[in-house]
Amino acid sequence: MTNLVLFGPPGAGKGTQADILKEKYQLVHISTGDVFRYNIKNQTGLGLTAKSFIDKGQLVPDEVTINMLNAEVEKNPEAKGFIFDGFPRTEKQADALAESLKAKGTEVKAMIALEVEDEVLVKRLLERGKTSGRKDDADEAVIRNRITVYYEETAILKEYYKKQDKYYGVDGVGSVEEITDRISNVIDKL
Ligand code: AMP
Secondary structure (H helix, E strand, O other), X not given: OOOEEEEXXXXXXXXXXXXXXXXXXXXXXXXXXXXXXXXXXOOOHHHHHHXXXXXXXOOOOHHHHHHHHHHHHHOOOOOOOEEEEOOOOOHHHHHHHHHHHHOOOOOXXXXXXXXXXXXXXXXXXXXXXXXXXXXXXXXXXHHHHHHXXXXXXXXXXXXXXXXXXXXXXXXXXOOHHHHHHHHHHHHXXX
């Protein structure tokens, strides 16, 4: 199995690239943000819990997120591999992912991190907010909080995967095609 963690701050382009890469490499794409938004739209209990955190730009608690992620993995027993987008975001989540993949006799093959400067992220997210309908893209203070949360709670995972020799940084600025090519160069050499 080829299991990839597509990593980067909010607005780095993880979702856009994951949509392309899942077709190209026949992988199952799991975006925890998308699963939360689906649950919010359908007014499930999970959605209700998640909404209060997401609207403020905070992380949804680990336990809730990990249980949800495991359920998504279990829904795809035939997968040739997964692209995880927006997960893991904490060390606890990274440990849980390792554990659940280990139970399947597999592991994370690589973390591919999209690198984009903060001011470019804010600009991109404000632009996306005009059409995405996402409340957390519409307010600059919430956007900046999401970026702060990324640095304070999530960015440490680069070290986590570096220690395992699984970290690959990719320049996340350029055209969508250019960035897909850069990521594909990494995947093709794994
Ligand atoms: P995203 O679509 O990845 O930008 O995620 C949108 C929001 O969903 C985040 O700002 C968090 O509130 C929540 N979220 C998504 N993934 C996670 C995760 N792995 N852990 C905690 N919260 C998450």
